[in-house]
Amino acid sequence: MTLPIDTGPTTRDALLTCEQMAACDRFTIDNGTTGFTLMLRAGQGAARHIRRAFRPGRVLVACGPGNNGGDGFVIARDLREHGWDVTVALLGAVSSLKGDAAEAAAHWDGPMAALSAELVGSADILVDALFGAGLTRPVEGAAAELLARAAGRAASGRLKVAAVDVPSGVHGDTGQVLGTACPADLTVTFHCRKPGHLLQPGAELCGGVRVVDIGIDPAAPAMASPAARVIAPALWQDRLLPAGPADHKYTRGHVLVLGGAMPGAARLAARSARRMGAGLVTVCTPEEAVPLVAGDAPGLIVQDIPYDLGAFVSARKVAAIVVGPGLGTGAYAWRLVEAALACTLPIVLDADVFSLFAGRRLPDGGPAVLTPHGGEFGRLFPKIDVRESGRVAAVSRAAEQCGHTVLLKGPDSTVAAPDGRCALLDGAPATLATGGTGDVLAGAVAALLGRGLPPFEAACAGAWFHREAARRLGGTALLAEDLADAL
Numbered sequence: 001m002t003l004p005i006d007t008g009p010t011t012r013d014a015l016l017t018c019e020q021m022a023a024c025d026r027f028t029i030d031n032g033t034t035g036f037t038l039m040l041r042a043g044q045g046a047a048r049h050i051r052r053a054f055r056p057g058r059v060l061v062a063c064g065p066g067n068n069g070g071d072g073f074v075i076a077r078d079l080r081e082h083g084w085d086v087t088v089a090l091l092g093a094v095s096s097l098k099g100d101a102a103e104a105a106a107h108w109d110g111p112m113a114a115l116s117a118e119l120v121g122s123a124d125i126l127v128d129a130l131f132g133a134g135l136t137r138p139v140e141g142a143a144a145e146l147l148a149r150a151a152g153r154a155a156s157g158r159l160k161v162a163a164v165d166v167p168s169g170v171h172g173d174t175g176q177v178l179g180t181a182c183p184a185d186l187t188v189t190f191h192c193r194k195p196g197h198l199l200q201p202g203a204e205l206c207g208g209v210r211v212v213d214i215g216i217d218p219a220a221p222a223m224a225s226p227a228a229r230v231i232a233p234a235l236w237q238d239r240l241l242p243a244g245p246a247d248h249k250y251t252r253g254h255v256l257v258l259g260g261a262m263p264g265a266a267r268l269a270a271r272s273a274r275r276m277g278a279g280l281v282t283v284c285t286p287e288e289a290v291p292l293v294a295g296d297a298p299g300l301i302v303q304d305i306p307y308d309l310g311a312f313v314s315a316r317k318v319a320a321i322v323v324g325p326g327l328g329t330g331a332y333a334w335r336l337v338e339a340a341l342a343c344t345l346p347i348v349l350d351a352d353v354f355s356l357f358a359g360r361r362l363p364d365g366g367p368a369v370l371t372p373h374g375g376e377f378g379r380l381f382p383k384i385d386v387r388e389s390g391r392v393a394a395v396s397r398a399a400e401q402c403g404h405t406v407l408l409k410g411p412d413s414t415v416a417a418p419d420g421r422c423a424l425l426d427g428a429p430a431t432l433a434t435g436g437t438g439d440v441l442a443g444a445v446a447a448l449l450g451r452g453l454p455p456f457e458a459a460c461a462g463a464w465f466h467r468e469a470a471r472r473l474g475g476t477a478l479l480a481e482d483l484a485d486a487l
């Protein structure tokens with residue numbers, strides 16, 4: 001029953017929905033690989049990761065009624081062959097198993113019991129193979145009881161948990177929990193990650209994620225148009241050139257930051273735009289704030305708001321604008337956003353802009369990146385329910401609706417373009433959850449627009465550099481000022 005397997009991580013950044021993954025499986029099977037071969041590679045690859053991650057102990061493999069349970073049987077057999085003490089707990093009857101799962105179960109000759117929560121009490125390791133991509137409704141009954149008992153035992157440090165494909169109950173497309181789920185120490189998935197491995201709360205529940213290459217045919221059509229990608233430099237690096245001898249400050253992009261009620265936000269955005277490589281940064285702010293903004297930044301140009309913004313940006317060769325951070329929501333703010341959009345330059349719209357245009361269409365303007373957090377997103381797109389549709393679908397719909405790139409911020413920042421592309425940021429540190437880091441992001445994205453990146457690429461790159469800076473800073477208390485300087 002042992003087949004050659006490759007458990008090396010796939011290098012692909014593709015994120016496939018459960019439906020796309022199933023289509024890849026079918027395509028590969030239609031081209032001559034049996035489904036059972038895929039299951040063996042999946043189960044044996046997962047078992048190898050489990051053997052690497054944990055010390056041998058009493059293992060309970062909880063198997064569900066579908067192919068995720070089939071993987072569980074393969075894992076059980078592999079661990080037993082390596083001398084581990086393994087019991088399978090099956091949800092339902094063996095006679096109800098079908099196809100590849102039935103075949104995998106037929107190869108299991110070790111102890112087997114009907115699934116019950118009590119079994120968890122005598123286990124050191126739980127292999128959670130109840131439901132994977134086939135989860136269609138909330139987890140209830142015996143499966144839910146077992147997962148809840150396991151979560152309690154794991155919380156007290158007496159149980160390690162390895163999830164097969166996803167922690168059962170986590171939806172692979174959205175990261176949402178249907179019913180209940182048990183946090184895993186390790187999740188082993190197949191071919192590539194799914195959005196639910198990066199989106200909360202799924203990402204947190206997965207623990208460490210490992211990818212097993214199960215030999216999916218690279219020509220599978222879903223691979224050409226994955227639901228989303230992981231944000232990584234491959235998305236923009238060909239287009240983001242370092243400064244060369246022919247450059248001068250205007251070719252590196254002149255960024256205009258429009259300030260308002262809270263000048264600190266504009267200062268942060270301006271500082272980060274400069275650190276992100278903008279050739280020149282100007283802040284236009286209400287007159288009374290000019291001395292404060294100019295304060296300790298002699299390399300920054302600061303002046304009051306010009307009467308004719310359009311004439312100003314063309315005379316000063318502005319390449320990109322950022323408006324919203326600290327802007328306020330009065331009539332002044334409204335007029336300034338309209339004037340900024342009328343310049344038709346690449347623009348970052350952030351913060352107060354979303355309160356000003358709550359539930360309304362944005363006026364026409366140049367190519368824009370919108371950077372709302374969850375609350376602002378809800379204000380701007382009140383008809384799009386992020387929880388219900390999941391972030392990939394919700395942000396994609398928002399981008400299509402407004403015709404601009406949308407970056408929905410949070411622990412699982414999601415970027416979507418109106419043309420259907422979507423990308424997710426993986427592993428942003430929670431130290432970013434402090435005031436002012438969003439202003440830093442807005443300035444960074446504006447600098448990248450000014451340096452010539454198109455909106456989707458600028459949003460992805462901005463989010464990535466922002467995360468990298470936060471990671472480099474580490475620690476427990478991150479200051480937005482330090483973050484801007486660390487870009």
Ligand SMILES: NC(=O)C1=CN([C@@H]2O[C@H](COP(=O)(O)OP(=O)(O)OC[C@H]3O[C@@H](n4cnc5c(N)ncnc54)[C@H](O)[C@@H]3O)[C@@H](O)[C@H]2O)[C@@H](O)CC1
Pocket residue numbers: 022025035036038039040042043064065066067068069070071130131132133134135136137138139140164165166190214
């Ligand atoms: N050939 C393939 O398609 C491969 C599939 N693989 C595994 O197969 C999994 C997908 O298999 P399936 O499509 O069979 O799906 P699952 O095994 O995830 O679950 C499907 C079964 O669970 C039932 N079900 C769904 N939600 C339930 C709930 N809340 N309560 C009770 N029952 C519920 C469904 O009616 C169905 O019988 C993947 O996650 C992966 O682990 C791997 O073996 C690799 C190859």
Ligand SMILES: Nc1ncnc2c1ncn2[C@@H]1O[C@H](COP(=O)(O)OP(=O)(O)O)[C@@H](O)[C@H]1O
Pocket residue numbers: 351373409410411412413428429430431432433434435436437438439440441466
């Ligand atoms: N828990 C978290 N984990 C990782 N990143 C986070 C978390 N919470 C917020 N962030 C990031 O921090 C930034 C916060 O931006 P925002 O909410 O606009 O704050 P502010 O308006 O105070 O600047 C965003 O880039 C967001 O993605």
Ligand SMILES: [K+]
Pocket residue numbers: 068128129130131132163164165166167168
């Ligand atoms: K599972």
